[in-house]
Amino acid sequence: MTARLRDKTALVTGSTSNIGRAIAVAFAAEGAHVVVSGRSAERGAEVVAGIRAAGGRADFVAADLDGSAAASTALADEAARVLGGRIDVLVNNAGIYPGSVTPATDEATFDRVYAVNVKAPYFLTAVVAPRMADQGGGAIINLGSWIARLGVPVGALYSSTKGAMETLTRAWASEFGPSGVRVNAISPGVVRESVPGESGPRPGDSMMIGTPAGSFGAPEAIAHAAVYLAADESAFTHGAVIDVDGGRTGVAVIAA
Template sequence: MARTVASYRTNRVTGATSNIGRAIAEAFAAEGAHVAVSGRSPERGREVVEGIRARGGLADVLVNNAGIYPGDTTAATDEKTFDEVYAVNVKAPFFLTAAVAPAMVDAGGGTIINLGSWIARLGIPVGALYSSTKGAMETLTRAWAAEFGPHGVRVNAISPGVVQTAAPGEGHPAEVMMKGTPAGRMGTPEAVADAAVYLAGDESSFVHGIVLDVDGGRTAAAVIAG
């Protein structure tokens, strides 16, 4: 039977101390969910927890590593960096899922949401290492949906576009990457959080193994100026 976000005993959000992860944790808490927050900054973690509690939610603080993005070219990437990025972006979620998914099955069901990226499918000249890890997460999403879905655990992914928060009245260098898109602007962490709430809730009970693009149309359409 489908359940709302709030009905799950714990919603674990890794990398939840800033940007998209923080918005997802706060959105889940606003739905009345019990959220386990993890990230690299204890100070930011405490700030997120205080905000969640102020909204009437519950929170635990766990320490974990968020995804990392070295924006280097391929030739400038050394083996140590390669191993570090794959350890954080692929190995950690792989083994976390390996530990959590069977427990979800035993508990009667659950939901897993992975974060991909628009540059997993639209190549840019820097960040090949990072984009390959997000491509791996999209592949794992489909594989895990097939593996765990029949046992009551839905697995889906969100692929955000350029999501940054510019200072009031100021632009952001990343805005140029959203030119020529239907949205014509950068996205907000809250837009991605709304998608996560959808994928975790009753409304998506028949949704398995998808990658939901929340990217302003970056990978789907090009707007040609007249």
């Protein structure tokens, strides 16, 4: 532990698995008191138990971020209460991914994806950012995606929500930066957890063939970038979208 986040508090949405969990674990390892949040109390308890076993501080706050302002406000209020009255770092990570093509996407699915991926972080930020400004500053980290800028034939709905989050990152940096609240984003490539005993590729792995990394990334790679954006060393970083994608969007992909 290097304590880069000592004395800071953090709320990480969607942190009961994958990237969110890795960020919560990394924040706690750097000294932050973390609120782990998600819909599953069982998985949340497992993440909290792991953090505490490693000597970190964490609590679970259940939340079903359905896009309503009420749900986002309730999470902000409860997380702040658990964290002693303040949130220094907010990570807008929770999201859902339907893999349907455009003609197969019904209106209910469209509304649900935008509610979770855009409306929920929008209204959560609307509550948390002014409070951060009042307390002297803070950091907000959004999760974008490489497919927000590089089109793929499946996933138009999801990619459009991530494009919205990257645009909001820049808008919020302009809106809240002068009040001491830094807003930045991370754009992951294909990221997944390795499963012991698993054989064969999963859908999406082929997207990384020919990239400099050559394969999918681990959630911890995104967590490292999140620690940087949450820590004081990124004090001069505003409105940035950091690509942590194995070179998928920045380097020409050469097919084998």
